Amino acid sequence: MQYPLNANRSSKLKHIVRNPFLYAMAVPGLLFFLVFSYFPIYGIMIAFKDYNFAKGITGSKWVGFKNFDYFFTSDDFWVILRNTLMLNILFIVFTTAAAVVIALMFNEIRNKYFKRISQSFIFLPYFMSWIVVGMIVQSLFGGEEPMINAWLQNMGFEPINWMFESKLWPFILTVIRVWQGAGYLSIIFLAAITGISEDLYEAARIDGASKMQIVLRITLPLLVPTIMIMTLLAVGKIFNGDFAMIYAIIGDNSLLYPTTDVIDTFVFRSMRQLHDFGMSSAVGLFQSVMGLIFVIAANWVTRRVSKESALF
């Protein structure tokens, strides 16, 4: 029953045979990853093939880098790459900034009921599916007479034809993202703030520091490592467009593609509408590789900042 320290192959095997349950428990989960994660990784080879449904993955003809050529030389490539990065940067910057301010202000709230109720409502949007969000957005901006326009006109502004103005959508999407995600992130920041030693605050109060000074000189600086880690985690995923969000909100409104089409929605569309499996999986592979590079880089930086926060 001892933990085999210098286990060689046969004693390892013996341990497995003697404790089958410990290993059997892992099997269903491992099988899931094998089938739904590793089989598709094997299937990546279709990025280099002329994929044919009848012939399947292994039977289709190899075409080298033809699928990549087609995509990388098209104008679409730069547009969707720019959109993916730009939207993610907007999301990261504004969600983080909002979450930090919420957490700092929230920490000042002393009224128990106000605190509990407001936290519940701020966190609530995180639980909504993007379809529900899409429905709300459609109700506000869509239709012949968008509701937003009625308000604009009441305030004396010109109505805007929202579904044609692709330039406005990165900002609308950012506002939606802040609405949905800032509360969630603020809870993580708030947990970090709770961990700050009370002694520091006590000392500052004795020295006559004002509340604002305490926030700016103690709470915020001590929150910086957590902010950095959450940001790095997000930067690691910067090549992943948020398919669920963008597709649920923008859908197939091609007028808005110039600023909102991201890698993931492009891949989905080329699969669904063009049935171009080779090209779309080439784009997917490009994304996975860039994603991997960014995750490793972000992790490397995270390790420098705080070893225990690094993913690996």
Add this chain to the structure above:
Amino acid sequence: MRQKQSAADRTFTIFAYSFILLFTLFCLFPFLLMIIGSFTDEGELIAHGYTLFPQKLSLDAYKAVLQSDVLFNGYAVTIFITAVGALSALCISAMLGYSLANKRNVLQTPFLIFCYLPMLFSGGIIPFYIVVSQWLQLQNSVWVLILTLLCQPFLVFLLVSFFRTIPEELEEAARIDGANEMRVFFQIMIPISKPILASVGLFYALNYWNDWFMGLMFVDNEKLFPLQLILRRMVSNMEAAKNLIPAAAAIAVTPPTYGVRMATTVLTIGPIVLLYPMLQKYFVKGLTVGAVKG
């Protein structure tokens, strides 16, 4: 002992309260719009759109929606995949997490790497689509909606980091008393992990309740549409809302399509919102454990 606040401190406190209040209203606004919209008279919705202060209220939208087989069916599908999916996912993840966290597992490192790699590198949706629909032939079944979301590395690692905080002595003592692996897991590990298991189970349940991507990819049969997919059809398509209103329900001259859109949305998020006050603390716990332990 309360000290008297300086004027600057008081201003700052007022600012903090106002900021949180405003942000809370910002978060709340779409929900209010939705709920009020679902109770607004259709004629007014057509004339003025959704508003926070309708002049005439009406229950027509709910009357129409609640008679609809489509929505009822969607509820059945969603409840089934959420209940079966979340329970199975929780069992599988807890077992995997226990095995991964156990120091006696001689295959710990290879197992951990095996579960970790999918977080770093994925094959992308095209090979995934081919595997699920061509190799496994799972399309157009309720199982595709359950199986494809059965295990999330992030939640498994949340459990691993929790199991690691349980003192080894506890397990060893039970073992010396003659408990086998199965008993250690079911009678010691599971009972002391209840709060974290609740958090993980709820995250899985939420994931199943809110999923529509798997349905969009693999399900064409409308009988198998979960709620989210029924709602999705209505987002851009006004006509889809009319399909929900049974022909027999001669409620008004104009079918309440605007109201129905909102009523369906309210009914889709209803269970989450109703259960939310009770479940919130488990979500917060799950999040903060994950954040602190990485």
